[in-house]
Amino acid sequence: MELTEEGKKYVKVGLPERRLLQLLLNGNVKIVELKGVEDSAIGFNWAKKLGWIKVSSGMLELTKEGRGAAGNRTELEEALGLISVGRDISGNLLKQLEDRGLVTEKRKAVTIEGEIAQLTPEMIISGAWKGAKFRKYDVKTPAPAVFAGKMQPYIEAIEEAKDILVGMGFQEAAGPFVEEEFWNFDTLFQAQNHPAREIHDSFVVSGRGKLLDKGLVERVKKVHENGWITGSKGWQYSWSAERATKLMLRSHTTAVSGRFLNQNKTPPQKMFCIDRVFRPDVLDKTHLIEFDQCDGIVMGEKLNLRELLGILKEFAVVFTGSEKVKFIPSYYPFTEPSVDMAIWFPKLGKWVEAAGAGMFRPELLAALEIKNPVIAWGIGLTRLVMLKMGLEDIRMLFAEDLGWLRQQKVV
Template sequence: MSIQDNLTINEKKVLLALEELGSAAPERLEEKSGMQVDAAMQAAFMLEEKGLVTVSEKVLERYSLTKEGKEYTKSGLPERQIIDTLKAPTSVEKLRNSFSPQMVGIATGWLVKKGWAKIENGVMVPSGKAHAGKDEEVLAAFTDKAKSLEDLAADEGTVKDLLKRKLVIKHEEKFRTVSITDAGNALAVQGLVLEEEITQLTSDLLKSGSWKGKKFRPYRLDITPKSLYGAKIHPYRRLIEQMRQIFLEMGFTEIKGGIIQSSFWNFDALFQPQDHPARDMQDTFHLGSTCQLPTEYPEKIAAMHEHGGDIDSCGWGGIWDRELAGRNVLRTHTTAVTVKYLADNPEPPVKAFCIDRAYRRETIDPTHTPEFEQLEGVVMDKDMSFADLLGLLAEFYHRMGFEEIRFRPGYFPYTEPSVEPEVYVDGLGWVELGGAGVFRKEVTEPLGIKEPVLAWGLGVSRLAMLKLGLKDLRLLYQSDIDWLRKSEVCRI
C-alpha cells in the first residue's frame, strides 16, 4: 500500500492546504482546508507521525492587571499614597486614622524595603527620597490588553513582586504552527485524490450494497490505543466494605459512635489507669471541652479503680479523679463505642462491630498516621470462651483470603487472656494485625454485665497495605488519580 493510500481524506486536505501555505496557525489551516480546527489539528498530528508535517508549539506568558492593580494604577500604590502626604515624622497610629489600617499595614513594609521611610518607636520617619520605582513604571505601562515582559520592558523580579502582591495575574497562551516537510511537499506535488471513504461499516451499508466500489479507511494495528479506565470503588473503601460484609454475614450488628468521646468511655470504663502512658499528650488528642459523666456508673468505676470493687481485684490504688474522666478527647480507639454499646445493652446475646476512624498523636511515616481506621467488635453471651474468640478471628481472616493464621500471647489493660492475631504473607513472614481478648471483670462488673465478653480491635489500614501490596500507608489517603486508575482492586 502506498503512502497516499494510507492517508485519510482529512490528512489529504491538510497536505493540500499546506502545499500552498507552507506553514500555518491552526485558525489559518481551518480556513484553507475548509475543516473544523479540531479535525484539522487531529489530521496534522497524524501526518506528523508519518513525517509529512511538523507541529511546533510555543508558550507565551502574558500579564494583565487585577482589579486591585487597576485601582492602584489610578490612585498610586499604598506606599506612594502615604509617602506623598508624609512631610514630617508621624506616628503610625495617626496614619491609621488618616488612612485605613489595612493600607498602612501594606504600605509600611514596602516603605521600609524601598528606603522611603523608617520606623522609630512607633513613628514613621520619611527619608526624603521617594523616586518612582520599577514597579510603578511597570504598572503605568499596562493597558486593557495583556502584555508580555518585553512589552512592559520589565524584569522578572519586578513582575514577581507584583504577582505576590496580587496586582497582576499571569496568563499562558499556547501558539501552534503546522509546517509541511519536504516529504509532505513531494507527496502533495504528485497529486492527491480526494475521494469519499468509509470509516465504519454499518448494517445499512451492507443491506443496500452501497459499500461496493467504495474506499475503506485502513485500520492501524501498530498503534497502541489510549488506555481506558472503568469506574470503580476506591480500593481502600472496597476492602472496608468487604470487612463489613463479612461480619454482617456472620450475624453481627454494625454500630456507630461519636468521634469526640469522654475520657470516661475512652479510658476509665476500660479499666485503664488514669496515669497510663497512653493517656499522655504524646498519644492522645486532648480537647479543651468537658462533658457530664453518666449517673449510674462513676461510683462503681471509681471503686474498681481504687480498690477493685466487690470482686477479687486490687484495682489500681490511689484516688479516681472524676474531673479527669470528664475531659473530652478524640477517640484513640473505637473500643469507646463498643464498651458504651455494651453498657446500654447488658443482657445477652450481643454481637456488634464498628469500622470507623480513630486518632492518635503519631508522627507521620510510611507505617503511621495520626488518623486511621479500626475494626472493633464484641460478642457477649453465656458460656463464651477464649476458644470461641480464636475461632471467630480465624474465620474472619480466612474469609479475607489469608490461609495461615496464628495467635501470639499479648497484653492489653482491659482483656485477659489477650492475643495478637498474625497472618503469614509471602515475602514478609508473620505480620501482626491487631489485638484481641476476653474483657476483664474489672471492665464488665461496673457496667452490670454478667456474661463473658469477647473483644478485638484490628488495624484496617495495615491489612489494606498487605492486600494492596503497598509499602507506604499514606498512599491510601492521597488523591493520586494515576494510582487509583492502575491499582488492583484487591490482591488474592
C-alpha cells in the same frame, strides 16, 4: 419529501376510503361482506371519520356527504398527487400524510468519495455505504485512555471486611470521633495515671464532656478505686470524674464497644465497628496519625479463650486468605487473658502482628452491668489492608494520585 410504498400504491389505485365510496355507489353492502375487499378496514375508518358512510342494521350505506364527495377529490388526494409529481407541500396536509405513513421526509442524497473513514448515520440510512470501500485501520494503533468512575480500593477492602463480619453474624455499630476520656479509657478500666493516657499518646480536644450516665460514672469510680464487687483490688487510687470529662479524639474503636455494651447488656450479642481512630505519631511508610480500626465483641452465656481464638482466626483466614495464624500472650488494661494474633503472609515471608484481643475484664463488665463473658478484639485494619494489597507505603491507601487510583483494578 417522498412517497412511501403505501403512498405510491394509493396514487395508483386511490385511497382506501375513495375505493370504498366507489363500491357503495353501486348499492349498500353488508358489513360482513367487506372482509374480502382490499384495504376495506382502513377505508372504513377514514370514510367514517369523514362522515361519508353510516351503518344501519348490518348494512353499510353512503351518507349525503358521501354522495356529495363522489365527484370531488379531497385536499388530501390533491396533496398526494402533487407529491407524486415531485412538488412540495407543507402544513397540516403534509402532517396528515406523514401520520398515515404515506409520505416521509426525503433523505439527502449521500455520495461517498473515496474510502469511508468514519461511518455516519447518513451513510447507513441512505445505504450509500454499499459498494464503498472502508479505509483500512491498524488495530494496533494506541487508543487514548478512558477512565471509569469507580470506588476507592481501600474503602472497598473495608466494605469487604464489613461483609465478612456480617456473614459471621455481627451487627455494625458506630460512635463519635470526639470522645470523653471516660469512654475511651475509664469505662475500659484504664487507670487515670496509666502511661498510655499521657498527653503524647492521644489528641486532646478543647472542652469538657458531661458524663451523661451518672450511674455508670459511679460504678466506674468504684471498680477503679477498689474493684467494687468484683473481687479485684482495683487500681488503688482516687478516681477523678473531672479528669474523665476531658475530651479527645478517640484513640481506639473500643470506645464504641463500651458504648454498645452499655446499650446492649443481655446475650447473645455480636457487634463490630470499623472506623477511624487518631494517635499522635510520626507520619511515615508504616505509620499514620489516623487510621481505621476494626473492633469486634461477642457476648454469650458462656464464652472462653478458645472461642476468642476461633473467631479471630476465622476472620483472618477469610479476610487475608492466609491459613496460618499464631497467638502470642499480650497485655491490654481492659482484657484478661489478652492475646495478640500474628498472621503469616507468604508473599512477605513473615509473621505480622495484626490483632490485639482478649476477654473483657470483670471490673469493666461489672461497671457496665454485664453478667456474661465478652470476648473482644481490635484489628489495625489499615495496616492489614496495606499488606493484603501488597503495598510498601501505608500512605498509599489515602493516595492523592489520581493516576494511581484510576489504574487500580477493581477487586
